[in-house]
Amino acid sequence: MALMEEAERGDGWLAWCEARGIFVAWNPQLVTALADVLRTCGEPVLEVAAGDGALAHCLAQYGLAVRPTDQTPSGPAVERLSCEEALARYAPRVVLACFPPLDAGLEQRVTTHPSVRHFLYLGPLVNDRPGPEALWSAPGWDRVALPEVDRFLISRLDYLADFTRRTHRRRAGVVLLSRAPSQERTTREVAPAWSRPDPDSRH
Numbered sequence: 001m002a003l004m005e006e007a008e009r010g011d012g013w014l015a016w017c018e019a020r021g022i023f024v025a026w027n028p029q030l031v032t033a034l035a036d037v038l039r040t041c042g043e044p045v046l047e048v049a050a051g052d053g054a055l056a057h058c059l060a061q062y063g064l065a066v067r068p069t070d071q072t073p074s075g076p077a078v079e080r081l082s083c084e085e086a087l088a089r090y091a092p093r094v095v096l097a098c099f100p101p102l103d104a105g106l107e108q109r110v111t112t113h114p115s116v117r118h119f120l121y122l123g124p125l126v127n128d129r130p131g132p133e134a135l136w137s138a139p140g141w142d143r144v145a146l147p148e149v150d151r152f153l154i155s156r157l158d159y160l161a162d163f164t165r166r167t168h169r170r171r172a173g174v175v176l177l178s179r180a181p182s183q184e185r186t187t188r189e190v191a192p193a194w195s196r197p198d199p200d201s202r203h
Contacts, residue, residue, distance in 0.1 A: 021052070024153065033146075037149060042093055046095050055096070084109055094116075097120075098122040102131075121174065122173075124157055141178065143176070
């Protein structure tokens with residue numbers, strides 16, 4: 001948060017992140033929380049739209065097996081596969097995506113693939129919830145907010161209303177999709193918490 005405060009007093013946090021290709025400020029608390037959630041889903045984990053592979057690398061430090069893939073990778077450890085190719089090759093049960101392009105149709109490909117049982121998504125808020133409509137309209141999935149992860153999430157879209165951490169405003173969030181036991185739509189949406197001010201911004 002100290003780095004964010006400093007950037008906001010200059011050209012702004014968004015400009016600072018864009019200049020460095022950063023979408024999420026990875027920190028130990030956030031990575032630990034993500035790893036805990038993913039362990040409950042099972043391993044290995046397929047990451048799509050992984051970019052430079054930073055998230056997979058961070059999670060590996062916590063003993064989690066994550067295979068990063070991207071159609072146009074920007075890191076040597078990331079396998080060059082589109083989302084569709086990665087799903088077909090690995091038939092994963094667990095998929096992870098962090099800030100994938102909103103117009104790529106990735107969410108529909110993941111939620112319609114028969115092998116996928118869990119989909120952990122981190123991304124921008126759209127209509128006060130993480131991700132595009134396709135993430136929320138796919139039938140046959142339960143959706144659960146993860147406040148224990150959200151509280152540590154700092155994205156490039158966030159801002160400080162008065163340039164101090166006490167007014168940290170989040171503009172991204174995390175949601176876990178799990179395939180419902182039946183094919184009927186049984187969506188469980190926790191009351192939106194992603195756009196509320198953070199009561200504890202001491203991280």
